[in-house]
Amino acid sequence: MLHDYESSTAQSVTALTDDALEKANQLVDGVTTHGGTHTYANTVAPLEAAGTILADAYGAGAFLGRAHPNQDVRDVAIEAEERLTKWGNDVISRRDLYEAVKAFSESAEKETLPADRARVLDEWLRDFRRAGHQLDEGKRERLHELRTHLIELEVEFGKNVDEWQDHIDMTLDELDGLPPEYIERLGEGKAPGTYRVTMDYPEYTPFIQQARNREMRRKLQFKFWNRAKAANGPLLAEAVKTRQQIADLLGYATWAHYAMEVKMAKSPDAVADLYDSIIPGLEKRAAAELAALQEMLEQDHPGEQLQSWDWAYYANEQRKRDFGIDPNEVAEYFPLGEVMEGMFDITSDVFDLVYRRIEDAATWHPDVQVYEIQNADNEEPIAYFYADLFPRKGKYGHAAAFPLVVGRREEDGTYTKPVAAILANFTKPSATQPSLLKHGEALTLFHEFGHILHFCLTTVNERRFAGFETEWDFVEAPSQIMEHWMWQPEVLQHFARHYETAEPIPADLVERLVEARDLHVGLGTLRQVFLGKFDLSLHSGDGNVDLDRAYRAAYTYTQLPFHEGTAFHTSFGHLMGGYDAGYYGYQWAKVYGDDMFSVFRDEGILDPGVGMRYRNEVLARGAERDAIDHLRAFLGREPSSDAYLENLGLR
Ligand SMILES: [Zn+2]
Structure with a gap:
């Protein structure tokens, strides 16, 4: 009953996607061609069933775009994902389907629906409204176009991040501070005797935390924070603009208003209140945390200021010094x-x-x-x-x-x-x-x-x-x-x-781990605030953003000096993967x-x-x-x- 992923090929992914789309189209077309009165069974149920067919097709095929080892399978699977997402946009934009569902919603049967089906119907009506069916045909067509465009931008952005490859080849000296088992796992660099440190988390994160070579930390972070920059910067800016055009057509003040309407927060004000309730206190905590880190940095680099590429390193040093926590020793207890x-x-x-x-x-x-x-x-x-x-x-x-x-x-x-x-x-x-x-x-x-x-x-x-x-x-x-x-x-x-x-694991090591848990909770949470605020700043304006300026402005929440020339947002997948105006x-x-x-x-x-x-x-x-x-x-x-x-x- 589990899908046979071992046999997946580019052809099979395309074939199962084609097949699913065809079946889904038949179901959906049936909604408007049956000629009788609209019932749940002939109107809402087939729409739901079509969605289920496509959800299954995603899991069996399109999903492999994020996971399959073969590039050709990934490529067609990403294409398949784009086709499935666009299909959803096509359906919700169709006037005849809207009219069918609306007709059903005015029927006597509607009053007799069980709670979950009534909720399904409500969501269809809500989504049709959010697709602009209260507007004239020209605007609806424009909305459909804009959404199609947005889907393409988001898919392209995600693909660019997943496929991005970058590295720095390091000498053994430059790997000073990292344990032998880390070095053992690295691939060979181009020059003899060098080691390749890639952008993969298990190579990047320990390096930023443990490498003594400050300049190499800066260089590696620079690369990591510039992944897919050239291609993805324009895609993100275009997506922000497109989203605001959608919000404008639908009569929402901003994309954030549009996005939050269907979330718990309901409106950007509620989110602003949450942030307001924590930022001053976090900034106070962060100031004390930074002072301690700065002091440690100055012992190694007199007269220098703590930079973003120093934070993780000195945080790790402080956990070692004050709590005796060595991350590599701790890892030995976590096979x-x-x-x-x-x-x-x-x-x-x-x-x-x-x-x-x-x-x-x-x-x-x-x-x-x-x-x-x-x-x-x-x-x-x-x-x-x-x-x-x-x-x-x-x-x-x-x-x-x-x-x-x-x-x-x-x-x-x-x-x-x-x-x-x-x-x-x-x-x-x-x-x-x-x-x-x-x-x-x-x-x-x-x-x-x-x-x-x-x-x-x-x-x-x-x-x-x-x-x-x-x-x-x-x-x-x-x-x-x-x-x-x-x-x-x-x-x-x-x-x-x-x-x-x-x-x-020794009881006292556990105790120290737990004790050190909140050592940098101020700085850590403010980094999350920065990402959330950056997202909101993009989606709370008129859609014309200067990404670099917005990024720099939001970065101040981290309390750290800006890393010149970086653009972390060009690989910030959340902004183009469903968490737009949602990272909060x-x-x-x-x-x-x-x-x-x-x-x-x-x-x-x-x-x-x-x-x-x-x-x-x-x-x-x-x-x-x-x-x-x-x-x-x-x-x-x-x-x-x-x-x-x-x-x-x-x-
Ligand atoms: Zn999660």
Whole structure:
């Protein structure tokens, strides 16, 4: 029942996409040609069914654009993704479909719909409105054109980032500060005796944190913050302009107003209020954090000022000096296999699950592992997920969860089980070591696994509400809440074991890790504020942006001097991958994630009672109701920002 990805070729991806589009078109055309009165069954249901066919086609074909090892497969899969996305735009722009759905919405049957179907209908009407069906034909056509253009820009941007290759070849001297196991994993440079440091996270991040050579840190960061710059700068500027043209035609003040209308925040003012409530306190904290880092820098470089390429390095030095935390030593207690097992153990207990590795699944690459998730009480399989965790040329370079099959109730009453994938870029095994995760990588794994559980534990009937299809500024709550477990001493001691000796992680090391957790929470959160504010500044104006100026202006939130000549935004995939006027959602959702975790903290972090309540009221419910209703049901009260502010040290 799992798709055979091993046999995927460029031809098969194109063929299955063609086939899906043809079937979807037949269904959709049937909505306007049946000649009878409009019912749910002949109007809304076929539109939904067509969407399901395309969602399946995405998971079996287009998804491989981010993951397949062969360039030719990736290329056609990206094309397929573009075709599928454009199809959605074509459908929502069609006048005859709008009229059919509208006719149904005025029928007597509409009054008798069960709640979830009434909600499906509401979303169709809402999306038709947001496609401009209240406007004249000329404007509607223009909107369709603009959206088509926007889809092309976004696809192109993402592809440029994924396919970007850059590196610096370094001598052994220039790698001073990095441990032998890091150097052992590097490829050879062009000149004999040099080592190639690429833009992959497992090579970039430790270098920026641990390399003593300040100039090489600057150079590597410069390259990393200029990925795909020449091609993507113009694409981003064009997308911002196009979005504002859409907002203008639809009568919204800005794209941010348009985007937030369908999110929890509802309006940019609410987001501004959230930022206002944290920025002054964070700036105060950051000033003290910076002073300590500056002092350390001056011991090495008298009279110099701390720069952006120094932050991670001296932060690491400070954790070493004040807490005795060596990231490479910590990683020895986080072999990937043990971390996965630990994550499974904890979530088994808390959410009443069992995991089973599927050895013989046909995947797209030998690195990929596949797991079945079962309900513990009856050992019934409920979902599957793929874990593709190491960097590869041309693969999606960040970490994210992808929908392969969306859960839903079929016409015959059976439930189609969800299938998801994590794509990430963690430290690979080497000749002498297994994959040893840095603490930050283990946190990322927990985060992405939160998305997987959200997607996989769905019980929603309607495909469009299943999995992580919640309001998009809530979607990072189920992921960020998972990170909290990684900081609990009893959790760490349960699974973190030395890769050679199998000794559990020493209690005092755990204590020091937890103690050092908030050492740079001011600077760290302000970096998130910078990214969110930058996104909002692009999408809160008239659409004509000077990217460089906007970027520099927002960068001041980081409290660090600007790195001249860099353009991080040209590889900032969120801005062109669904988080436009939405990056704020990480902080917005963290408020709720922290609030929900405070219930676990009070009632027991491994308490299955709370766990099942969270599973049933939040994870299982998708977008079947508004996120605020999940929160009220789980919390038994109105949500509060107390835990969030406390975690930021602002309360
Ligand atoms: Zn996430």
